[in-house]
Amino acid sequence: MEHINYTIDANGIAFITWDVVNSPVNIMNAVTMPAFFSTMDKALEDDTVKGIVINSAKNDFIAGGDLKWFLNYDKSKEDCYNMLLETHKAMRRMEVSEKPIVAAMNGLALGGGLELALACNHRIMTAHPKNKTGLIECSVGLFPGAGGTQRYLRMLGPQKTIQYITQSKKFSAAQALKEGIVSEICAPEEDINTKAKEWILVNEKTQQPWDNKRFQVPGTPVGVGQLSGITEFFSVSNAMAFKNTHGNMPHIKNVLSAIYYGASCGIDNALEIEARYFTDTLFTKESKNIIRSSFIFIGDAAKGKAKPKGFEKTTYNKIGVLGAGMMGAGIAYVSAKAGLEVVLKDISKEGAEKGKSYSQIVENKKLEKGYTTQEKIDALLENIYPSADVNDLKDCDLIIEAVFENEKLKNTVTKETESVIKDEVIYASNTSSIPITTLAKASSKPDKYIGLHFFSPVDKMPLVEVIVGNETSDETLAAAIDYVIKIRKVPIVVNDGRGFFTSRVFGKFVNEGISMLSEGIPPAVIENVAKKIGMPVGPLAISDEVNLKLMLDVMGEDPTLTKHEKQLEKLIGDIIKEHGRTGKKEGAGFYEYPNGAKKYLWSEWKKIFPVKEDYDEEEVGRRLLFAMVIDAYKCIDSGVLKEPKDADVGSILGLGFPIHTGGVMSYIDYIGASEFASYSEKLATQYGERFELPKSLKELIEKAENNRVFYKN
Structure with a gap:
């Protein structure tokens, strides 16, 4: 079947392999989900199949639901609700079957991809540093609608479920194992499918914990005061959510309701509750807006869709940053973090050293939280060379000026720097208000002059305004966008004018x-x-x-x-x-x-x-x-x-x-x-x-x- 491959090995283990055609990742939508469930039912009904492995032919497991499909969903609320019920019934057929089902999560497993895995009896995740899993739907104005709220709730309890879902928490393999979200992890060099098969061969019959009649949702105490305790907890959660969102985010309110009402009933009724609240959420204008702008528009911009056509990708090795103040230090940091060599120039070596120390401070905070290692910090700092000598800029591929917002000073720095750099090197100003066309008058090559307006703090703010002066060439614009993408920022192209756009x-x-x-x-x-x-x-x-x-x-x-x-x-x-x-x-x-x-x-x-x-x-x-x-x-x-x-x-x-x-x-x-x-x-x-x-x-x-x-x- 297109998108889903199906094989059975000599041991009677069925492999249902996601491989969505014409897509770099596996996505869940109105075409791929019916194909998957049809294949799954085939395996469940085949008496020769002893167990099932769900895996992927791509580098990642399943990236989640197709948000463009959700954005353009043009059927009625009733149709949407019924579609979700059919999805839940199909996933419940997986769960109530005694055949062991394993999710072999070889890469990213996000949103709906994890929800599908949660309906399996066993989850194995490859422990590659880039691999993440989590229910991240709230980050795009939705919430888990394929059973994620109710299965998380029954695995983690209400407190963690609310926290992890509303914050769109992503987990590494080790973190997911610790939380019980996955059952087992394997090294990147191990064969995840072999491990999945081995587990099935020693677990002939299985049952989900929540299908046991004695099952109790974790964190919901039995006995006197149970109802009042749960009600109090959710009341506080609702109050905190309103304080943070001011009632502007229907998906947050609805996910809390789905979790609250789902906690007091069996899994099947709970899934119906989730479907109803998800349907209400999908049809709000707020969710449509968030999906369109945060996922599609920002996603396209982050991929460099604004880059002029016909230009090859420009690669950078060494850049010069002029001015080691707050902005210059931040630009040097994000550039070095992206693997570039950086000459951080200031009027004194001491000033440049102080600018470099900003990177140390930011990375030390990450080290304290376990988000990096000393080896990575040392490598990053090695990329930043503090200097007071303009001649140290002569081999740079790109210059970014971030000196004080004074036209005369910027002009002086431009002329001084252009006297030592190569003719083909692009010169960018981080000005926030002075027109680029005005500043470019001090340049001997105005076609190579452009604006790169970063926002403070640079390491946290994702946007960069790429500002085109009257004489800036398309080649320069294309190369500047390549740099912004390289440092993992989001560019928008702005034509010149006082104050630009933002x-x-x-x-x-x-x-x-x-x-x-x-x-x-x-x-x-x-x-x-x-x-x-x-x-x-x-x-x-x-x-x-x-x-x-x-x-x-x-x-x-x-x-x-x-x-x-x-x-x-x-x-x-x-x-x-x-x-x-x-x-x-x-x-x-x-x-x-x-x-x-x-x-x-x-x-x-x-x-x-x-x-x-x-x-x-x-x-x-x-x-x-x-x-x-x-x-x-x-x-x-x-x-503009x-x-x-x-x-x-x-x-x-x-x-x-x-x-x-x-x-x-x-x-x-x-x-x-x-x-x-x-x-x-x-x-x-x-x-x-x-x-x-x-x-x-x-x-x-x-x-x-x-x-x-x-x-x-």
Whole structure:
């Protein structure tokens, strides 16, 4: 059968081998699952078959469900629920059969791949360092829907089940064995199929633990207080989930419900409960948004889909990083971690050495947690060469400038560096605001000049804006994207402009927060509503991190400020001049920063900006998001960005825009095109032209089908 191979050996052991055609990995969907279950039923009904091994002809076992299939699922809720019930019945036929079934997990076994393995009597996993297993569906807006919630629950108990599923926890082979998720591990050089066969030959009849009438879910005590104890535990879990998600993530709420209600009944009823909650989840707009943006859009970007066609892959061996401050040190670290040699140059050797020490600090923390070894740390540090001598850059394949955000300084560094490097070497600037075309004027080869805007902290933030100047060549762009992919970051291509995309759009979020404070909206309301709508941090806290002095300097250099932005410029200047509030660095911004204590909002703001009582929390949240969304569309309209999906990827990874909405452009579809237009008009009437929609967006909204401007689902 296509996708699934079937053989029986001389001992009566059936091998059901996953080998999905035209795919680098095995995926579970409407085609492959029926093929698998048909083959499994054939083996179960054959009296000559003594046991069954499920394995893979590919490097990995099963990568999980086909998310594109889920995203484009176009049947009814009832059809979906019935499909899941049929899946559960087929997997239960495996479990209630007395024939021993072994999952030979030779590589990655994630999501549905692990769920299938959990329905087997024995699981063997190859202990290769890259091999991982786990139920990771929550990371893409879903939760395990092929029995994973209920089998985890019966194997691990409710506490670990909730933790591991909601956090999409991945396990190495050793960790999976310790947790009891797999039964046995084998070395990479061992034949996993032989081990599976050996187990079957000594285990002629089997039964799943939860099919024993005396089975009790671990962690659910028997006797007095049992019900109240379980209820209390799940109540706390629900409260914690709401605190973290603010009710924006239906899949988290639904998975907790599936686990809670499934704990009090037998496996078959529990699987029906899971199917019902999974169906409800799949049909939410939040899950569709998360799947589309986090898996498809970000996945495509991470593979370098934006790279211009017709250019061979550029390989790098040695790069130069100019400036060993926080950004330069981070860029040096991720480059060295990717196996590249790095010359980390600063104005002094001591400064360069300090920059290198950042890598040591980051890796030492990982060592303490057992995530790395001293040998790996030593090898990484060996890749970083601290220097104060520009001549040490002469053999580099790529230069990344990360000096202080000052045009004159950057120009000086460009000329100094270009005097020693080869003509073909690309020169990239990590600037966050100065146009690349402007900086490239100091270069003797502007076609080789490009922007690589990293985010802080570099080792944790996945996005890199690849900024194209007026004279940047496609060859340079292609090579720059190859570097970003090499260091395992996600590139989006941005055309030149002040603030590019992320800095510009995020500025609207910050500006709106400060504007609302000046209008008398309590600062705690502004900050808490920002988190409630899904932003990771409030606009006032971000302002303190950036520093009001720096914000004022950037505004002062921007000739394109709007009327509203000029008013903000004066307001920020007054805050600095009259109250001495500049930011976190100085210990006094919108927040107070007492030594060794948690920061708190400065109490005097209510005297400076008297509080009004008639504010609307929904309006506060929408002002923060609409300000970003409208400006993000202007980036597309003006050509700063090419496609809406680039805005979605950049906003999620670079700005922390609420992922359940799908990103800045998906947000319009999320709340509905007509609602977005009418609410924007309301905000524009009350607060000014910054909320007015561009003519082209109005036209798109007028033509929108099913109230969606950009995406069908």
